[in-house]
Amino acid sequence: MVYQHRRQPLCVPDFSLAKEQRLRDRDPRASSSRTIRLIDAKAPPGSMKLLPAALGLVLLLLLVLNPNGVEARPAPAVGHQKKASSATFFVFGDDFADNGNLPLTDPVTEMSRQWAYPYGSNYVDADGFPRPNTPSGRFSNYRIQSDFIATMLGLEEAPPAHARTAEKTCDPSGMTFATGGAGVLDSTLHEVSILAKQVDTFKKMVKDGTITENQLSRSVVLVAFFGNDYAGIGVIGLSSPNNINAYIGKVTKEIATNVDQLLKLGVTKVLVNNLHPIGCMPSHTRTNNYTTCDIFENLDATIHNDNLKKVMTSKNVYIVDVYTAFTNIVDHVAGKGSELSKQFKRKLSPCCESLDSKGYCGQQDESSSKLLYTVCDKSNKFFYWDDMHPTHAG
Structure with a gap:
């Protein structure tokens, strides 16, 4: 969710402006935590069973990398040489999965901040050495969800961004169509591709042969939208429960x-x-000093998720239960929650915090270049990186 208006192995283009972003603080390398649980979308809604988090990652591999043409390979060893994977990965969604589709701008703005420090501040190069202050177009201090899934598929990272790939070409690893600020029905910026436009671009590449039948036969797709459609739900006149429920129904139906x-x-x-x-994002918890989640925002999320289970009936479609994975860390009952929750000392506050509630991580004063944000010393102790997005550890 790029909105603030209530809102190698990583391939980094050699943009001089991104290099010029300076602030020399260096965080310890964040650790990775991949708590993913799955729901079988074919099961009847009333019989959905959420698997324990410890089994979720294993099941993800089994479901995605089963004998139906896709083979699991070990994640690449450290080093520059790529190891072949039998899987091809395609990613659709918003800024939670964007790895470079939004452009760099001069000056850096809220919509291009992912190309400037402190984004990418925990970057690690192909030899395993820290290269702090290396933004890669990701809304994170290092990796994002699609990168972790890519490594499970035997790839080094999420496939290249569509906007940074030569025309009529597709990397053997696949392609990322996800774009920051995108929505399912609408986007925070009119020029950002919504889900249907992303899929249409994919369709054209299939039809003209840019994406080959061989790639399709071993393809895995991630659809990762995290709520841009609900950013201004009150602003667009959806005040009654019936209107809100109907709108959420449109969103989930469009995904299906x-x-x-x-x-x-x-x-x-x-x-x-x-x-x-969504009610646990720092953008919502800031008003209460990052102490509690907004239960009404979370209610909208549960309605969305209930609808999603009902409409996802196709074979070979699996729902990644991000809601439970997040909740077990940031919003669990005292004494409950996952073991991973103990790692995060700051669950509802951001590592990178804007000084103004209407500002953003990475913002600088236009005249003096004064930094209008602060960055934590230990990002691996924070679940959230900025007002919306998880840290690499999260």
């Missing part, structure tokens, strides 16, 4: 429609994120 389109085009496996507890 596009997933079906992807399956018809020949993809073999589709992972669909459900909605995380």
Whole structure:
């Protein structure tokens, strides 16, 4: 969610402006935590069983990398040489999965801050050495969800961004269509591709042969939208529960429609994120000094997730239960929650915090270049990186 208006192995283009962003603080390398649980979308809604977090990662591998043409390979060893993977990965969504589709601008703005420090501040190069202050177009201090799933598929990282790939070409590893600020029905910026436009671009590449039948036959798709459609739900006049429920129904139905389109085009496996507890984002918890989640925002998320389970009925479609994974860390009952929650000392506050509630991480004063944000010393102790996005550890 890029909105603030209530809102190698990583391939880093050699942008001089991104290099010029300076602030020399250096965080310890964040650790990775991949708490992912899955729901079988084919099971009847009333019989959905959420698997324990410890088994979720294993099941993710089994479901995605089963004998149906996709083979699991070990994650690449440290070093520059790439190891072949039998999987091809395609990523659709918003800024939670964007790895470079939004452009760099001069000066840096809220919509291009992912190309400037402190984003990428925990970057690690192909030899395993820290290279702090290396933004890569990701809304994180290092890796994002799609990178972790890519490594499970035997890839080094999420596939290249569509906007940074030569025309009529597709990397053997696949392609990322996810774009910061995008929504399912709408986007925070009119020029940002919504889900249907992302899928349409994919369709054109399939039809003209840029994406080959061989790639489709071993393809895995991630659809990762994290709530931009609900950013201004009060602003657009959805005040009554009936109107809100109807709107949420449109969002989930549109996701299902596009997933079906992807399956018809020949993809073999589709992972669909459900909605995380949006009321726990620092953008919502800032008003109470980062102490509690907004229960009404989280209610909208649960309605979305219930609807999603009902409409995701196609074979080979699996829902990634992000809501439970997040909740077990940031919003669990005292004494409960996952073991991983103990790692995060600051669960509801951001590592990178803007000085103004309407500002953003990475913001500088236009005249003096004074930093209008602060950055924590230990990002691996924070679940959230900025007002919306998780840290590499999160």
